[in-house]
Amino acid sequence: MARFIVEVMLKPEILDPQGAAIAAALPRLGFAGLTSVRQGKRFEIEIEGPATAEKIAEIESAAELLLANLVIENFVVRVDE
Amino acid sequence: MARFIVEVMLKPEILDPQGAAIAAALPRLGFAGLTSVRQGKRFEIEIEGPATAEKIAEIESAAELLLANLVIENFVVRVDE
Numbered sequence: 001m002a003r004f005i006v007e008v009m010l011k012p013e014i015l016d017p018q019g020a021a022i023a024a025a026l027p028r029l030g031f032a033g034l035t036s037v038r039q040g041k042r043f044e045i046e047i048e049g050p051a052t053a054e055k056i057a058e059i060e061s062a063a064e065l066l067l068a069n070l071v072i073e074n075f076v077v078r079v080d081e
Numbered sequence: 082m083a084r085f086i087v088e089v090m091l092k093p094e095i096l097d098p099q100g101a102a103i104a105a106a107l108p109r110l111g112f113a114g115l116t117s118v119r120q121g122k123r124f125e126i127e128i129e130g131p132a133t134a135e136k137i138a139e140i141e142s143a144a145e146l147l148l149a150n151l152v153i154e155n156f157v158v159r160v161d162e
Binding site for chain 2: 001007008009019022025026029031033034035036037038039040041042043044045046047048049055058061062065066067
């Protein structure tokens with residue numbers, strides 16, 4: 001069994017209203033000194049068998065097709081050791 | 082400037098309908114051999130100054146208070162090198 005982590009974040013130039021809301025709320029709750037908060041998604045995907053190069057490429061295709069919107073988001077695939 | 086990553090995932094015993102929907106959709110799109118998909122949240126938080134132990138504790142408090150619902154979610158805080 002292998003486990004992949006797919007991290008999907010809005011591109012830096014795209015406005016992130018959720019992140020902005022958190023960045024505005026934290027100082028009101030007593031947390032100072034923040035310069036930026038960005039919110040994204042994280043997927044844990046488990047597959048049968050080992051994490052071969054072919055399987056990594058498959059997960060990257062799946063991320064492009066279903067998990068990320070490449071117009072506004074970037075993604076990273078990592079093998080979870 | 083220091084950057085923290087906060088990863089928030091549903092606890093393993095909590096049903097994850099988004100992850101289940103993705104796990105059901107991927108085989109229909111031609112991706113076989115998946116055993117599990119879980120979806121969570123990922124936050125990138127930037128602060129002024131270095132990542133001291135005190136700042137890490139502050140980010141952990143913020144995660145407990147605002148970013149994660151500890152009844153159903155676990156979180157991890159990492160310093161992004």
